[in-house]
Amino acid sequence: MKKFFLKSRFLIVAFSLIVVSLYITSCQTDEVVSEEDATTKTETTTSKSAPSIPFNPDFRPPNIPNPPMIDEHCVVRLAYLSYLERCPENAGVVNYWIGVLRRDKFGGLAVGFISSPEANQRWNHRYNAFLHRNHITSNDIAKKVYIAYRGLLLREPDVNGGRYWTNILNTRNLLAVANGIGNSPEFRRRLARISTECINAANRCTY
Secondary structure (H helix, E strand, O other): OHHHHHHHHHHHHHHHHHHHHHHHHHHHHHHHHHHHHHHHHHHHHHHHOOOOOOOOOOOOOOOOOOOOOOOHHHHHHHHHHHHHOOOOOOHHHHHHHHHHHHHHHHHHHHHHHHOOHHHHHHOHHHHHHHHHHHOOOOOOOOHHHHHHHHHHHOOOOOHHHHHHHHHHHHHOOHHHHHHHHHOOHHHHHHHHOHHHHHHHHHHHOOO
């Protein structure tokens, strides 16, 4: 009888040790998974907020290619499609903006479209959704900077880049923002494909 109790006690102790060992192993596994999840979330957040801030911004008018690679009519047509998401309504408005382009160059044309009431209305809903999604306000990224990104780079700003150009807008002016973004490597890459954009725009628009 005594041997039976001793054997039972030994089994209980052994079983307890196994349970404790399994519990500790489970906790350690959970901690490793949690650390991996935290690392993944940190890397995702970092990649999403990667800055697009120029080291030495160039505020001079961008060097737009000359015909036949690109012409004034194409520039105006692409401005309508990029900033307003529509084609020009008639030849008269195209000629008006060609006049602005000749007189005020690339920056003047960009400022005119960015500042237009139609662009302001066109992007209003998506701009507010962008602010809400990133938990920021118009003090962080101005609507004109948002429109500049949409018109010039065909995308929303990243938060750090948008803040940088909003500071340029506040300390300099909208022309500096347009020229600065227009001289960015990203916009130059768009220019390298501009002949294809011109062909597509010509096929899409009457004027």
